[in-house]
Amino acid sequence: MTIAETVHFGRLSLPNSAVRARIAEALFRHAVRTLPVRVTLPGGERLGAGGPEAPVMRIVRPQAFFHRLGVDAKIGFGESYMAGDWTSSQLADVLTPFARRMATLIPKPLQAFRRFVDLRQPSAERNTVDGARANIHRHYDLSNDLFANFLDETMTYSAAWFAPGSTDLAEAQRRKIDGILDYAGVREGSRVLEIGTGWGELSIRAARRGAHITSLTISTEQKALAERRIAEAGLAHLAKVELMDYRDATGTYDAIVSVEMIEAVGKEYWPTYFAALDRLLAPGGRVGLQAITMPHDRLMATSDSYTWIHKYVFPGGQLLSVPAIERHSRLRIAERRSLGLDYAHTLRQWHQRFEANWSTIAAHGFDGTFKRMWEFYLGYCEAGFRSGYLDVWQFGFEKAR
Template sequence: MRRDEVSTVHAGGGATTRSGRPLPRPNEGVWPGLATAPHSPWRAWIAEQLFRRAVRTLPLRVELPGGVRLGAGGPDSPLMRVHRPGAFFHRLGVDAKIGFGESYMVGDWTSSAIADLLSVFAARLTTLVPPRLQALRRWVERPQPSSERNTVAGARENIHRHYDLSNDLFATFLDETMSYSSALFEAGSTDLVAGQLRKIDGVLDYAGVRADSHVLEIGTGWGGLAIRAAQRGARVTSLTISPEQKRLAEQRIAEAGVADRVQVLLRDYREAQGQYDAVVSVEMIEAVGAEYWPTYFGTLDRLLKPGGRVGLQAITMPHDRLLATRDSYGWVHKYVFPGGLIPSVRAIEQNVRFHTGLRVAESRSFGGDYAETLRQWRERFVDRWEQVAELGFDDTFRRMWEFYLAYSEAGFRVGYLDVRQFALAGRP
């Protein structure tokens, strides 16, 4: 690993939380602490024994220096090459949830079929660690930092760290609709643009959006849904807390010729006022946090006119996994989505039941479509890396983003993650 690939915090650069904890700043090439692997011989030894035990029966291949081979996979199974086992096992031993991804970021291990490899691990995720050691998780796992709570100010900082990386970055791998959420493909089709429009239409239909509707959108993205709703003849008020997204969304809305029907506000959902015929929110709940789920759903209810409907799209995980991991801090939190938490279907239904006058009228899941969406994003990102590099992103970012997209794809491939649209009906 070249030293220039993994830099530290710029002097006075502000890459810290309010409490002074150094933060990664991927768009600035800031990777605090990443260049040096942690040192904990006892934990590293335990991590190596657990890793060897875990991969022994998995349908993959692991190659270590000196010709050591692990795993039960055949010649066509995904291959993981561990180049620096010492650093790899020390990172795993100190914090497995973060260290596995960090070791890929710095090149301790590589794979030419990373999504296939991670899918094998994801399929056995709940059994990789023996049950007796899983019981010790709450004593050794790092909790989510209080500085990343999704208060109004905290949510803005958390969103800034992801969505304000660069509009041009997202444009390199998203399709022309600039939709950063799962497509909903027609049977037999993998056309990403058609799938994204079908997804948007599905959410708008669930919310009952018509030509005379006044729609509130919570989470603007880059304007794709607002444009589609306005093309139906609806008026749209769209909320975002990302200045970068607001700027590009307004540009795209104007270019689509619907600026007279869409207003984009830099405003937190908790600060929204008024009453709307329909409320839509696509994959924004994952950034809310369990602490604020009652507030989020209560806000949907408060802003909806009697007889109105909500169209909601959410990534979900099994409820038992939510309960087991809701307070832990992992690689995705540190590098991609600070403050994020994926809900379960049960958690959504319970919050609707206990904190609103709404009810779930319809729902549909399409997790397999998200796996395909992520596969296409990942391939576009890799194929267009030279364009991304010209924006100033370094090789550490390339490996981080590829790992993030492949890691997510694997979760949807094996059913550990799902995505679902909900139609919430309001009071008559």
């Protein structure tokens, strides 16, 4: 079944869908009545507490919209945007107020029923060695050309770190990478392991410091492009890329770096991931880790839920909280910094580039439903970081000698 077929037919035929839709409509109206947005419906009805300057959410097909919310709000809200049931020219601005009140959009007495209505993550998306490869393939192997058309020249797919007053995305990405390499103490002669290659920019910058770096990826598309970029930079003698799961890694390294890969590990395998860091790191070594986080109470409440992001973007993914990272790691956190607002700026630039280059992206075989899916993904994530519901941290860990 294609993405479009999944969106248009979904699970709208479930029994009692009309009852679910009425309940969903009542909850939605209750949720938006105090939000600083303007919600418009056919016929001129308006909802929300936003004034003339507030961002506008236009519900085009109310019946389909509320049916999808009734089936599963966590998935249906995004599917409705993909299907065109609602739209907005200010997507991240509309979604930010929802994100700010994520924990209270559903009245507290009704939150107790979450376990009866929330879908659970499919067992097929568990991050076993084979499952992780399949999950990564569904996102990162979509097309190198797709990513090249909204990322900057560094091909870096994670939060940038902007210098004060700067809007240069490539410069901010290199600053971020240098920050994580500094946290890991990477210098000339360092033996470095990177878990999660991306498209090679971190390996290139580590090698330019004179370090010997081994980078692990389970994406064939990323490996091919990263190796090509490393070779073109004349650094193949210092940097190598291996198609390998972190669980299979061997050896001892002075430094380990991992940038926004831990979100793909899955809660079940967090202990395995942190044990691998400890096992592979030499005494006195350091780790530079960049991780997206959510509030710990929300992690505890939602960690088993199956969401729109799981279904369409990152199967098997799970964000951590700062306390979860602190509890699972055997290494001491020596340094840390938050880049949450920098991620919001990063995502906005990605969204702008995606829209500007859509005709080129579409030429690679991506359709209008995919376009709306990607718009919602980028806007949804930007709203999360703008609202403070999501954050991203750089951590510097150290191992005792």
